[in-house]
Amino acid sequence: MSTRYGVREVIGGRHRVVRLFGNGGFAEKRSYATRELAQGRAAQLxxxxARRDAVAEAKRRAKNHCECAGECGHLHLASRACPWxxxxxxxxxxxxxVLVAVALDGHDDNLSLDNIKMLCQLCKQQDEADRNNGGAALFDIREPQS
Structure with missing residues (x-):
């Protein structure tokens, strides 16, 4: 079960998911018929x-810029780094x-900062097309005009 969320029994034998940090209030308004259902939802939350925190940290590391340096298959002209x-x-x-978090090993559950790379949606699509279509790119990425 999650260390951020717990389960509290409420009136009528029903259970609610509660936050274990901050004010300790209810995380959701709905209640669950069994403790197991509430624990499952707490684990989900x-x-x-955890994913939201890992992505926020990766975004700070990237300084809100795409971290692609040509790995997507596009050379990004002279700079060789994505300018977006x-x-x-x-x-x-x-x-x-829009920046998107991409898991380098393909497993979204691996939330280590070494495994997360922030890519713009253009590099992400180019990268996915390169991986899934055997090198056939979807489109050419336009460079920003100064």
Whole structure:
């Protein structure tokens, strides 16, 4: 069971998931018929919180910029490092850049900082296409125009 969430019995033999940190209040308004169901939900919430914390730490390490240095299959022209940062406007009606956490070993449960790399959505798609399609890239990544 999670170290962040626990289970408390409430009126009528039902159980609720509670936070074990902060004010110790209820984590969810709903209650569960059995302790096992509530413990399962507490474990789920613990995994979600651990992933959120690991991704936030990886984002701080990356300083809100894509950490791709050409591994996605695109050389990113002369710089060889992806120039995109989170929230930058790509232009041409494409939208803003979003960073995505990618597990290098392919296992999303491995939350060590060495296993998480922050990629922009363009490098992530290029990387996935390269891995899954045997080297066939989806598209050419446009470089930002200065």
């Amino acid at each position: 613990g995994k979600i919180a 940062g989170e929230g930058e406007d790509i232009g041409g009606g494409v939208g803003k850049v």
